[in-house]
Amino acid sequence: MASIATLDSMQPVSPTATRSVSLQPRARPLWHLLGPGSPGAVQSAGLPLPEIMQAAALTDGFIARTGREEFLIAATTPPTADGLCCWCYGRDDRVLALTGPDWRRVMAQVCHADLRGFGPNDWQLLAAAGVNLWCLGIDEGLLLGCDPSLGHYLQQTLTEVVRDLTAASGQSGVQPTSQRPTPTLAPEPASASASASPSRIGDQL
Amino acid sequence: MKLIPLPDLGPHPVTEFDYGGEQSRPPLVADDATWAAHVFNRTGAPGVLREWWYHRPTGGWYLFERDTAQDRFLRSIPVQDICYELPTDTSAV
Amino acid sequence: MSSRLTPQPFEWIERARPLRFTLEGEAIDALQGDCISSALWANGVRILGRSFKYHRPRGIFSLANHDINALFEYVDDTHLRGDVTPVPAGINLTACNTLGGLKQDRYRWLDQLSPALPVGFYYKVFHKPRWLFPFWERLLRHTAGLGQVRSSWRRRITPKWYEHCDLLVIGAGPAGMAAALTAAEAGADVILVDEHPHIGGSLDYQWTNDPGAEAPRATLKQGVTAHPRIRIMTATVAAGYYQDQWVPLAGPAGIAKTRSRALIVATGVIEQPAVFRNNDLPGVMLASAAQRLIARYAVKPCERAVLLVANAEGYRAALDLQAAGVELIAVVDLGEPAERGPLASKLAATGVEILAHHGLYAASGKDRLSAVSVAPLGADGSLDDTQERWLRCDGVILSVGWAPAAHLLYQAGATLGYSQTLEQFVPLELPPGIQAAGRVNGVFELQAQIEDGRRAARAALAELTAATDVASEIKTSGPASNHDLAQYRDPNAHSHPWPIVAHPKGKNFVDLDEDLQLEDLLQAAREGFDNIELLKRFSTVGMGPSQGKHANMNAIRVLAKVLGKAIDETGSTTARPFYHPLRLDDLAGRRFRVHQRSALHERHEQAGACFMEAGAWQRPEFYGKAEQREARVREEVAAVRGALGLIDVSTLGKIEVLGRDAARLLDAAYSMRMTRLKAGMTRYALMVDEAGVIIDDGIVGRLGEQQYYLTATSSHANATYRSLTRFALEWGLQVRLVNRTGQLSAMNLAGPNSRRLLAELIDIDLTDDAFPYLGLREATIGKIPARLMRVGFVGELGYEIHVPYHRGAELWDLLMRKGQPYGIRPFGVEAQRRLRMEKGHIIVGQDTDGLTTPFEVGMSWAVHLKKPFFVGQRSLQILKPGTARSLVGFELQPGHGWPEVAECHLVIVDGDIRGRVTSVAFSPARGRIIGMALVDSEVAGLGRTLPIRATDGVLVTATQVAMPFYDPDGLRQQADVQRQEVA
DSSP: OOOOSSSOOOOOOOTTOOOOOEEEEOOOOEEEEESTTHHHHHHHTTOOOOOTTEEEEETTEEEEEEETTEEEEESSSOOOOOSSSOEEEEEOOEEEEEESTTHHHHHHHHOOSOOTTOOTTOEEEEEETTEEEEEEEETTEEEEEEOGGGHHHHHHHHHHHHHHHHHHHHOSSOOOTTSOOOOOOOOOOSSHHHHSOOSSGGGGO | OOEEEETTTEEEEGGGEEEEEEOOOOOSSOOHHHHHHHHHOOOOSSSEEEEEEEETTTTEEEEEEEETTTTEEEEEEOGGGGOOOOOOSSTTO | OOOOOSOOTTOOOEEEEEEEEEETTEEEEEEETOBHHHHHHHTTOOOOEEOTTTOOEEOOSOSSSSOOSOEEEETTEEEEETTTSBOOTTOEEEETTOSSOSTTOTTGGGGTTGGGSOTTHHHHSSOSSGGGHHHHHHHHHHHSOOOOOOTTOOOOOOOOEEEEEEEEEEOOSHHHHHHHHHHHHTTOOEEEEOSSSSSOGGGGTTSTTOGGGHHHHHHHHHHHHHOTTEEEEOSOEEOOOBTTTEEEEEETTEEEEEEEEEEEEOOOEEEOOOBOBTTTSTTEEEHHHHHHHHHHHOOOOOSEEEEEESSHHHHHHHHHHHHTTOEEEEEEESSOGGGGOHHHHHHHTTTOOEETTEEEEEEEOSSSOOEEEEEEBOTTSOBOGGGOEEEEOSEEEEEOOEEEOOHHHHHTTOEEEEETTTTEEEEEEOOTTEEEOGGGGTOOSHHHHHHHHHHHHHHHHHHHHHOOOOGGGOOOOOSOOGGGTTTTOOSSOSSOSOOBOOOTTOOBEEETTTTEEHHHHHHHHHTTOOSHHHHHHHHOTTOSTTTTTTTHHHHHHHHHHHHTOOHHHHOOOOOOSOSSOOOHHHHHOSOOOOOBOOTTHHHHHHTTEEEEEETTEEEEEEESOGGGHHHHHHHHHHHHHHSEEEEEOTTSEEEEEESTTHHHHHHHHSSSOOTTOOTTBEEEEEEEOTTSOEEEEEEEEEEETTEEEEEEOGGGHHHHHHHHHHHHHHTTOOOEEEEOTTTEEEEEEESTTHHHHHHHHBSSOOSTTTSOTTBEEEEEETTEEEEEEEOOSSSSSEEEEEEEGGGHHHHHHHHHHHTGGGTEEEOOHHHHHHHHHHTTOOOTTTTOOTTOOGGGGTOGGGOOTTSSOOTTHHHHHHHTTOOSEEEEEEEOOTTOOSSOOOTTOEEEETTEEEEEEEEEEEETTTTEEEEEEEEEGGGOOTTOEEEEEOGGGOEEEEEEEOSOSSOTTOOTTTSOSSOSSOO
């Protein structure tokens, strides 16, 4: 029988776990450093020089290498950029921390990437919920960053997902998820006006 | 949905990309008919096509050869292979 | 009161949990674990539904969701499939498609009308007289239709999610379970999915009385359940196959969009019916349905059964029925019992009458089966109806053949061929990453199915380990070694090649969903629809809710016979997703609607903004209540012209262009010369595509020797960035670009008082010499670092100010507070559009379309053809001599009110369309309505009229006038009009 040395054994996430997950905004200074002189600037500042698409932790943040000559740095002060072969711009990304044992279940609803092996200090640029994100693995979770104009949308969307998952796992008396759903009568609506039968399906949306 | 195999970054779903169309070098010295064919006509017959793909999350452009009949990505092309020099004189005008 | 058999070893019902529901008001006793059909059958209900067209009574047929005889609805849902829906406690069900209930359906007289309703009758009847057609349409919609949708239903949200695995095994029968176990033991991460609520597949209803099945059943079921690398998903349908092993798994919690590296299709086979007169009566059912009734639900299928068999399985079913206490009247074998194996002898030993080389001719009964006739088969296989003999019975059990559930294999691009040995389609060539195992692969013996599952797993594992992810050598592995695909296939046929009997009185159904009889298919072929695709579409065979699961194979057999062709030549229709229907709310999942907001969004909300959507952005259209729109917009326009206005333009594209070749890039990407731009100055920038069509405009500013900063239109920002980065690569330039569109807040301070206000807050000299029109400066406003450009879009003295995103609100507050004495007022997109229109400035995408060149909109000045190169230059050289269209300005009579002239209203000259309006609004500066129109050059001309077809189709006559409509010399934006003091 063949054995697979290259495939890892993945621990599946139990669907009936009731542990929680939380989403917090994190404000931090971010810098976009780029140019042919950027690797040199990083080294001159005494910072670690990661490989492309890798990150390294810093005392007050992290440094991620997003290209051959391009970095995203979370630190109070960035390396010096001379403006001739190295440039540095501030970034106002919306940064969120998604933590908790079920953080992967939240990401599984918005992102196609296989994050089962994603751990602390892992780095990836991906698309989730229709927006571009950077992701840094942290203890029991993920730091996510996106363009500030999309911050409100991203936070709102992920908050809904977290809320739905927390509600679903807290339900008792729910039939096992391996069975087909049994037809049930919908509960009476809270307000009388909602129960009036509307003329268009669109009224319900 | 379809996966596009990025060099060094692995396969990513096609929904993360913007399609950039067929790669072709503009015929800078050509008659009007040749120029118009370059601008408006596309290679539609099934075969191997060289195409631009833009990966939005990483902001990178890639060139791939794709078998359009089977919709299979064959190989990625380094962009240096298709670079061309911008004309510097006005003789083409 | 429901009667049940003694406890069955693998039953799904829980006898300790009784339930009750009602069917059309009648109480039905059930047990937890019952499906609706089994509960009804246990209570003696035999009419479970009425057929689609003829409203014939129907009962249990496949009990596998391969037919829709039993379709129910209740107040909160419809289209409940009786075969697979758990019983609903306390709910009243009604059947779909009846008028007056199952027993007294008032449409049942349609069955008598059936000679007048042959296949495709609706294409031919009802056209004349045409005025009667709406009546027929309404009638047809009432009589032929299924469930009712009610707008009172509330929306459920079932979010979708993504799943990953190394191997996806579809089907948890013996072959699937064996495959999953083999792969998991070798280290693969496996998802095993089955559409039923329990794993086991045929092991638990067809091999129930077989002692040889006990050990494998236990080993396999316990093995897969316990293995840590196998995730089991039951009650989950693999709905379709999409590229690169992408499979939606639709289960009770929603849809899991699953990416697997390899796939094993172990979906089994779908039992096929025999076709004979009245083969749709309640009581006629497939053998596997009878076995499911007994094994899963402990329900006796009937009291007295006649079986029609053409395979060994038929005898197994006969023995199962006997064990359940059913009296076997006769077993009618289409062939030779001696060839069916030991089970046939075992059955014969019990004394049951076995009729070799016989067939069924017709069934009869009122509303349910009461008798069936048998007749011998001649040497040529045809039935000799002169020797018809009737047998009284209440059950006819059919075991004449199978068709593979190969839908996903077809969708994955596998080729299948018809095996003459098996009389069944089997896979011939599988694409990389796809395997097939078990009965879908033509393997019928139990141990052979298990071995086939293991073989498929080994083949999948071999491919997984061989695959490399290094893209420069993308592994194009050919088809998996298919030579052992056929290794475990049965040498004997389990399907009969022609289980079809014609009858002069018809009602021998091929497709029960669509009420299609044998004659209908023959008729269609006679009318010339003699290709399987045409036959399908004309007759609608296979187009019902079961999508041909129990009908397509026989339809192909019929067509092949009519054409005199082999089955392979006749072909088969395309199997499209979804395998079973999916609910729309499951497909919709969670709604992702991306929206973008500037840093000033809350400020706009507080100021009472009325928002509009500009792409994904939410922007203030104006400030005030919706019903006061016109008044508010005019006030905002007046404020900008007379005092001071502030608008949020954060949506603009903002791109840094850095490096040695920055100027060369911009020079080649835009139509005007960029190389001579001085540091500290800006220039209008027009971008055209290779065809010379305008695609974007903006401002290019030079900050330093190798540093430029450009703006682009909001809607084209990302595309412009994308284009520029690609050009840089194509032209081998040393340049870096940074897209800072969302990272910077931007606002436009515009109006005669703008300089005076800014001078109070800024740390640089704002005089015309120090900061001229079109200048670009970096400065501090308050304590906020800013980039400023003197721009002229709205035609007043103005400054566009760019600051970091998180300082935007601070700047807005500062300007609004300090600007009060100057009459500052926020203005929105609508006011800005009117202001710029008065200046004759175009908006790309509104005043231009997919064909507009700069020459057509009076922008020849922006096209420097003498440059060495720019994108679109060649096309513009060709197009320059003659411009087919022109953008002209027009105005209406002062006081013009009705009819309203709006954007896209057409310019009609002498009855021909000669153009359209692109922008139009009331201009306070001119005191009348003005606008722009893109018209054929022949009708353009200052002073000429422009007939515009307005609202209600009335022609309004406009007059063409010169643009700009206001301040044509551009004095306002260049200097302070009221030169009272120098700032």
